[in-house]
Amino acid sequence: MSLIVQKYGGTSVADLERINVVAKRISSTFEQGNDLVVILSAMAGVTDGLISKALQVTTKPDKRELDVLLATGEQITSALMAITLQTMNYSAISLLGFQANVLTNTDHGNARIVEIDTSRISFHLDKRKIVIIAGFQGWDPDKNITTLGRGGSDTSAVAIAAALNADVCEIYTDVDGIYTADPNVCKKARKLDKISYDEILEMASLGAKVLQIRSVEIAKKYNVPVHVRSSFSEEEGTMVVNEYPEMESIIVSGVTSNKDEARITLKQVPDQPGIAEKIFNPITDAGIVVDMIIQNTWVGDTTDITFTVPMGDYEKALEIETEVAKNIMAEEVRGDSNISKVSVTGVGMKNHSGVASLMFKTLAAENINIIMISTSEIRISCVIEEKYTELAVRALHTAFGLDKQ
Ligand code: ADP
Ligand code: ASP
Numbered sequence: 001m002s003l004i005v006q007k008y009g010g011t012s013v014a015d016l017e018r019i020n021v022v023a024k025r026i027s028s029t030f031e032q033g034n035d036l037v038v039i040l041s042a043m044a045g046v047t048d049g050l051i052s053k054a055l056q057v058t059t060k061p062d063k064r065e066l067d068v069l070l071a072t073g074e075q076i077t078s079a080l081m082a083i084t085l086q087t088m089n090y091s092a093i094s095l096l097g098f099q100a101n102v103l104t105n106t107d108h109g110n111a112r113i114v115e116i117d118t119s120r121i122s123f124h125l126d127k128r129k130i131v132i133i134a135g136f137q138g139w140d141p142d143k144n145i146t147t148l149g150r151g152g153s154d155t156s157a158v159a160i161a162a163a164l165n166a167d168v169c170e171i172y173t174d175v176d177g178i179y180t181a182d183p184n185v186c187k188k189a190r191k192l193d194k195i196s197y198d199e200i201l202e203m204a205s206l207g208a209k210v211l212q213i214r215s216v217e218i219a220k221k222y223n224v225p226v227h228v229r230s231s232f233s234e235e236e237g238t239m240v241v242n243e244y245p246e247m248e249s250i251i252v253s254g255v256t257s258n259k260d261e262a263r264i265t266l267k268q269v270p271d272q273p274g275i276a277e278k279i280f281n282p283i284t285d286a287g288i289v290v291d292m293i294i295q296n297t298w299v300g301d302t303t304d305i306t307f308t309v310p311m312g313d314y315e316k317a318l319e320i321e322t323e324v325a326k327n328i329m330a331e332e333v334r335g336d337s338n339i340s341k342v343s344v345t346g347v348g349m350k351n352h353s354g355v356a357s358l359m360f361k362t363l364a365a366e367n368i369n370i371i372m373i374s375t376s377e378i379r380i381s382c383v384i385e386e387k388y389t390e391l392a393v394r395a396l397h398t399a400f401g402l403d404k405q
């Protein structure tokens with residue numbers, strides 16, 4: 001007998017029919033004698049719909065109230081799942097984030113889990129109940145409802161699995177595992193049987209939304225075995241594991257893309273000590289995370305500085321920098337949201353050269369201009385024009401020998 005945590009994403013519980021299918025999978029896992037905790041997302045499209053409703057009322061909804069609204073999506077699926085299981089004669093109970101004691105900080109819309117007191121979950125498990133928990137939500141020390149950021153049910157699931165010391169955390173989604181590239185973009189992508197925590201961490205932070213990045217951070221920290229698989233088939237999926245020696249022989253294991261960034265350029269900035277601080281301090285103070293930065297040196301005494309920020313912070317960052325530009329006497333500020341970042345990742349890159357040059361050659365052969373470049377030990381990223389994203393992903397996938405035969 002094992003303790004299993006299963007998480008079902010939005011498409012897996014998109015309507016009553018899907019909830020019924022998932023209920024059967026849950027009951028069969030339970031029938032095998034396992035203890036079972038199930039984390040649910042909202043039905044596909046529901047969170048987006050709730051956000052757009054709030055935005056119809058005001059362009060800047062209060063973050064606390066937005067969390068109260070968004071948390072309802074997961075409440076609906078959790079109750080419907082418990083009701084469905086009960087009609088099948090299983091003893092099931094739904095718990096909202098606060099009832100499951102998922103304590104978070106107060107950062108509404110992007111809260112971090114601080115602690116999970118599992119006593120109420122364990123109480124019901126001891127009574128052989130199937131415990132259904134609404135994902136994506138918790139409460140803060142003042143008992144306000146919080147949400148964990150888009151895709152946050154993955155994080156709820158892995159954190160609850162870690163807190164319960166579960167034997168496995170199964171993430172059920174609409175693809176049957178983690179692929180060498182998004183299978184919905186690159187038809188030749190291959191499913192990986194295994195991937196290391198570090199590789200999927202890197203891929204998640206570069207735009208592979210199959211797992212929310214924080215869920216991978218928690219999985220790695222607490223060594224939670226994570227199995228990403230489909231709720232639409234019985235196929236084994238992908239196991240997320242610790243790095244093992246043979247992995248280093250694979251130079252590139254994945255290609256990712258992210259359209260969710262924008263770039264800001266300050267033109268003709270005086271080239272003096274302290275200028276970078278003046279440009280980036282107000283951005284950091286506003287809680288905006290800068291990704292890539294480049295500085296072009298010019299003949300004379302000015303320089304151009306370009307950096308990227310998440311799309312959600314673009315307008316704010318542009319506003320801040322327009323003010324900064326006036327103060328530091330920069331010539332002008334330009335923004336561009338039609339960019340995307342394509343990246344190749346692989347732990348084997350640590351010991352191999354030539355990855356960057358093959359990447360640049362491949363993009364050049366497709367006539368794709370590289371706007372910015374950044375690297376880490378196991379990744380190379382290029383910012384390109386957004387319209388070339390899919391073309392770039394496919395070309396890189398082929399060039400690095402990842403296509404399935
Ligand atoms: P869920 O609603 O189940 O949480 P998501 O839409 O958040 O599902 O994540 C699954 C999606 O992630 C897939 O449909 C796929 O398009 C996308 N994806 C991006 N990169 C990858 C990858 N490397 N492997 C698998 N899926 C990926
Ligand atoms: N429903 C939330 C979202 O759409 C959380 C999740 O699905 O993981 O982002």
Ligand code: MG
Binds near residue numbers: 212
């Ligand atoms: Mg998701």
